[in-house]
Amino acid sequence: MTIRKRLTHERYSSRRIGYEIDRSLFSRGWTLQEELLAPRVLYFDAEEVIYQCRTKIDCQCGRIQEDLGERCIKSTKQEFERDDMGNVPMYRVQKSWASIVEQYSSRCLTEESDRFPALSGLAKSFENRGLGAYIAGLWTDDLPLWLTWQLYSGPNKSNSEPYIAPSWSWASLPIGNAILYQCFTIDGPDEKFNFISYVKVLETNCELAGLDSMGAIKYASLCLRGRLVSTVLKTYPFEPTSHRLVAPSRIERNGWEAMVELDNRQQDRESFVSDGHAVFCLLVCSHKAPYDAVYCLVLCRGDRAGHYKRIGICSSENVYLSAHCERYTFHRPYVMGSDIYDRMKLPRSESILEEWFKDVKEQVIILV
Secondary structure: OOOOOOOOOHHHEOOOOOOHHHOHHHOEOHHHHHHHHOOOEEEEOOOOEEEEOOOOEEEOOOOHHHHHHHOOOOEHHHHHHHHOOOOOOHHHHHHHHHHHHHHHHOOEOOOHHHOOHHHHHHHHHOOOOOOOOEEOOEEOOOHHHHOOOEEEEOOOOOOOOOOOOOOOOHHHOOOOOEEEOHHHOOOOOOOOOOEEEOOEEEEEEEEEOOOOOOOOEEEEEEEEEEEEEEEEEEEOOOOOOOOOOOOOEEEEEOOEEEEEEEOOOOOOOOOOOOOOOEEEEEEEEEEOOOOOEEEEEEEEEOOOOOEEEEEEEEEEEEEEEOOOOOOOOOOOOOOOOOOHHHHHOOOOOOOHHHHHOOOOOEEEEEEO
């Protein structure tokens, strides 16, 4: 009789964010495109050898397909190969790139300057698939949608290296910070949603650092026309008993407050704006299925007039009445540590963020 422990295979799934750290193979930036672009791959794991091609994955213990099947998911490579086939709906193509960014962003690189070169091979595989032109890790078609990334997890240490990417690109965060595209977490039979853009991209500017059109860059900016409002950034007192590692932040306007996901949670970054300072909110886009959500970028002023830098993002999913509002006694805002079911009962309006901009005139800004 032979007995061996049952092995787990979650790290090979398409939802393996968070599992990369327990295997060096999945913690390195360069290995992602090597894995996805190769027609066949052999993984020499610590416990077994695993084989994968474009349509099948198998292992020595013989349970990997069963483990993935029980969770109704495919391996990362299988999902990539499925979305790389012809006649795939545009939403699937977009979601495939979002998945690549989410997995790649949490990985480590020896050289920070390899941020784009280590992804250029995968970017080239999407070049002629209807996403538009490639700029700083994003795509020009439906560009407002690609601006809605947010920090998911990671060390979030300040980046002291030379310029890697503009503030509006997910690559502006230091390596090891996992990025999430909340709008691409939608699942359903149709796998599509009604996307509405509230900004117009007038011009894109990208200065390459070399000959590779999808490699390292020296500078990039966006010229946008949209509605911009001034708000105030506030930070809740930090609660040691909270499950969160950092104090949450919010912006306030017209008696309402919106929770903000800051791109950098440390206060030693040049573009960080401290508590009580004025920041700007740019209405970007919305989608209507399977739930309504409106997205706004939170900006601070740049080094030149009319220039702005991204410092965070907020959405209509977390909008509540402010503490100084006369109705606050009856409708408490989000409180860290409170029961999740109590928070679900709190009234909010999915259209509040849109109301902030109702009477605001459009203006032209440069996002750097």
